[in-house]
Amino acid sequence: MIQLCRFLLPAVFCSLFFYSQGQVFAPFTINGVGKSGDEKVYLMYYAFDGDNQMIDSTTVTNGKFSFHGQIEGPCYGGVLFGSDFNTASQRWADKKNIWFTLFKGETLISFEDGKNQILGANSGxxxxxxxxxxxxxxxxxxxxxxxxxxxxxxxxxxxxxxxxxxxxxxxxxxxxxxxxxxxxxxxxxxxxxxxxxxxxxxxxxIMPGVTAENFSQETPDGRSISLADYRGKYVLIDFWASWCVPCRNENPTLVKAYNRFNANNFEILGVSLDNKKENWLAAIEQDGLSWEHVSDLNGWKNKVAIQYGIRAVPSNFLIDPTGKIIAQNLRGEELLQFLENILKK
Structure with a gap:
């Protein structure tokens, strides 16, 4: 099974931050009643307009607890219980934790009679x-x-x-x-x-059959590289990150492809979704990735990743010498065989 590093669902599109229109926020309240025990209570949710994970905490007093905040729109989140947040979040599937859609207005969570019930005085x-x-x-x-x-x-x-x-x-x-x-x-x-x-x-x-959109980004040493620089060659745009285990597992295949086909007009351009330069550079060296690499070190907010709608890594596009996308997300032996077919004619 192919593994990918993905966003959690509520954050799937949330790297798209380059628009800056006004946001309108509204208050929310979460009230819990009928809760026994002395564990801390944590509210965790993903912002409606971003991948920001919001975390708040409180304590149960006389069977009650309350959270207050502001949101732009409905958010996926949950109320978790534990001695600390790490403990609570690691037990996310525990029946005592409650997952729900958070709306503006009041949400009432009743624990009375041993049942978890979500009630709300809101239109959401x-x-x-x-x-x-x-x-x-x-x-x-x-x-x-x-x-x-x-x-x-x-x-x-x-x-x-x-x-x-x-x-x-x-x-x-x-x-x-x-x-x-x-x-x-x-x-x-x-x-x-x-x-x-x-x-x-x-x-x-952006799929096979269309012309790949041009972009430019900087290498680790500050040089600007453009996709247009590769016109006349086959180039694999590889979206990856040092922290992505499936990406690192796929890198030996990319090294094999580069070594085998580089002399046949084939190049790779790595676009990293890292945000720490030292981690990015270490991964390039450790995995022996001898082709060019670019990144703006903005993680999932990488402008090229946004431009290409990248929602999971590893992801790739194979571009032909005319600039047209001819394949997408080729991995492992499938990638090697595809390159063999088009470059060893």
């Missing part, structure tokens, strides 16, 4: 229940048709944008995604998140 919870009701009514309706029906009925509901965000985190079907986007109300489309999602959808068109 009503929207979520409406979606779950529709899903139950439609039975095995596929995800696209279900979401299409829901958004059509709730075009101005921010929960529609939240579900759309989840959908494009899994799908790369441009026609379906742009169709769903066009069903959203104008305010949601032009919101901070809506604008970013539209950009992500546009990257779905």
């Amino acid at each position: 919870l009503e929207s979520e229940r409406a979606f779950e009701k529709l899903k139950k009514e439609r039975g095995k309706h596929n995800a696209y048709l279900l979401l299409k029906e829901f958004i059509a009925e709730h075009p101005d509901d921010v929960y529609s944008l939240y579900k759309f965000k989840e959908y494009v985190g899994h799908s790369k079907n441009y026609d379906e995604a742009i169709g769903l986007y066009n069903l959203l109300g104008a305010d949601l489309q032009h919101s901070n998140v809506g604008t970013k999602l539209r950009h992500l959808v546009e990257t779905f068109k």
